[in-house]
Amino acid sequence: SYEVTQPLSVSVALGQTATITCGGYNIGSQNVHWYQHKPGQAPVVVIYRDTNRPSEIPERFSASNLGNTATLTISRVQLEDEADYYCQVWETSVVFGGGTKLTVL
Amino acid sequence: QLQLQESGPGLVKPSETLSLTCSVSGASIRSSDYFWGWIRQPPGKGLEWIGSLYYDGRSHYNPSLKSRVTISIDPSKKEISLKVTSTIAADTAIYYCARHWAVGYCSGGSCPRGRFDPWGPGTLVAVSS
Numbered sequence: 001s002y003e004v005t006q007p008l009s010v011s012v013a014l015g016q017t018a019t020i021t022c023g024g025y026n027i028g029s030q031n032v033h034w035y036q037h038k039p040g041q042a043p044v045v046v047i048y049r050d051t052n053r054p055s056e057i058p059e060r061f062s063a064s065n066l067g068n069t070a071t072l073t074i075s076r077v078q079l080e081d082e083a084d085y086y087c088q089v090w091e092t093s094v095v096f097g098g099g100t101k102l103t104v105l
Numbered sequence: 106q107l108q109l110q111e112s113g114p115g116l117v118k119p120s121e122t123l124s125l126t127c128s129v130s131g132a133s134i135r136s137s138d139y140f141w142g143w144i145r146q147p148p149g150k151g152l153e154w155i156g157s158l159y160y161d162g163r164s165h166y167n168p169s170l171k172s173r174v175t176i177s178i179d180p181s182k183k184e185i186s187l188k189v190t191s192t193i194a195a196d197t198a199i200y201y202c203a204r205h206w207a208v209g210y211c212s213g214g215s216c217p218r219g220r221f222d223p224w225g226p227g228t229l230v231a232v233s234s
Contacts, residue, residue: 001168031208031218031219033220033221035221037152041226042201042223042224042225042226042227043152043201043221043224044224045220045221048206048219048220048222049208049219054222084151086151086152088220088221090208090216090217090218092211093154093165093166093168094142094154094165094167094217095154096151096152096153096154097151098151099151099152
């Protein structure tokens with residue numbers, strides 16, 4: 001079965017840029033979606049189909065997908081961005097990454 | 106604006122059937138543009154896809170759960186249901202329903218390749234005696 005791998009945790013200083021990766025074999029040929037999940041809340045999609053950002057999501061969120069790695073980038077990180085982030089793909093079934101805990105220092 | 110709300114028992118005994126309902130408001134439950142999905146999150150763990158159902162009854166399930174899971178739709182009540190049989194402690198989780206956008210085609214029909222958006226608030230189900 002297809003697997004995608006995310007780092008368990010990423011730490012970033014307030015105002016700096018955070019990068020979260022999602023690795024998988026030839027993931028660049030898949031549609032990758034990214035979710036932000038805060039405790040006690042429902043997950044929210046921040047990027048869909050590799051690079052598309054919903055209108056309600058700040059422009060600070062961007063993403064790319066090439067080769068074996070998809071990447072979520074959060075520029076000018078704010079305290080409110082602290083959350084778990086998950087990537088998701090479809091490869092004969094839905095696959096979620098294990099999630100990355102983003103800590104804002 | 107689409108709103109989803111999960112409901113069902115918060116406690117299920119081991120070996121019994123877990124049954125949840127997702128109420129849909131603000132959008133058509135019978136659309137060719139999307140599936141209806143269920144996702145869960147065990148305590149302290151990540152998200153796990155359970156399955157997704159198309160309005161015409163075609164379904165896709167997580168291979169690891171497929172033998173115990175059934176998702177169904179009741180258009181008259183605007184509800185999507187989830188049943189998990191032969192429950193064990195590992196089925197303890199927050200269960201979410203979500204709209205699951207279709208993208209392209211696979212297995213002879215629309216493909217659940219899109220994002221889950223939006224999600225319901227989730228409901229916690231504990232499997233314990």
